Amino acid sequence: MEYHSHSDCDLVAFYVLECPKDAPKLVIHDPRSMRIASNLPEADLSKITIATRMVNFDLEAGTLMFTPSWLAHSFTRNPSLKPFTFIHLNIHTRPYVEPTEFPDTAEVV
Numbered sequence: 733m734e735y736h737s738h739s740d741c742d743l744v745a746f747y748v749l750e751c752p753k754d755a756p757k758l759v760i761h762d763p764r765s766m767r768i769a770s771n772l773p774e775a776d777l778s779k780i781t782i783a784t785r786m787v788n789f790d791l792e793a794g795t796l797m798f799t800p801s802w803l804a805h806s807f808t809r810n811p812s813l814k815p816f817t818f819i820h821l822n823i824h825t826r827p828y829v830e831p832t833e834f835p836d837t838a839e840v841v
Contacts, residue, residue: 733820735761738801743823748795752812757788758797761804791818798823 738744746758762785774783788808789797799805801822810816 733805733807735759735804735806737804738822741801741822742825743798744801744803744805745796745798745819745821745823747819747821748791748793748817749819750815750817751791751793751795752810752814752816754812755791756808756810756816758791759786759788759806759808760799761786761806763803 771785772783774781774785780787
């Protein structure tokens with residue numbers, strides 16, 4: 733899954749169903765769009781710092797992750813011959829509306 737974000741929902745979630753030993757990684761990309769204008773090299777790619785461009789997450793079956801929909805994400809390619817399956821959810825929020833009460837009897841017309 734290539735680099736993308738979602739503008740049509742509020743949250744996204746990933747639920748991993750099947751995950752081979754050498755599974756793809758979930759990659760969360762730096763949300764600071766103008767950071768690329770001064771893309772200085774990172775001193776140590778193994779550490780998460782203010783200079784980090786992306787964070788890779790190792791996955792396993794049963795992993796459930798949520799992110800804001802505007803946070804760009806991708807998955808690395810699956811190097812395994814075994815399937816990697818997951819559910820990618822787009823979650824919309826809305827204000828809570830108090831349910832209306834229904835009359836005890838129906839109106840017959």
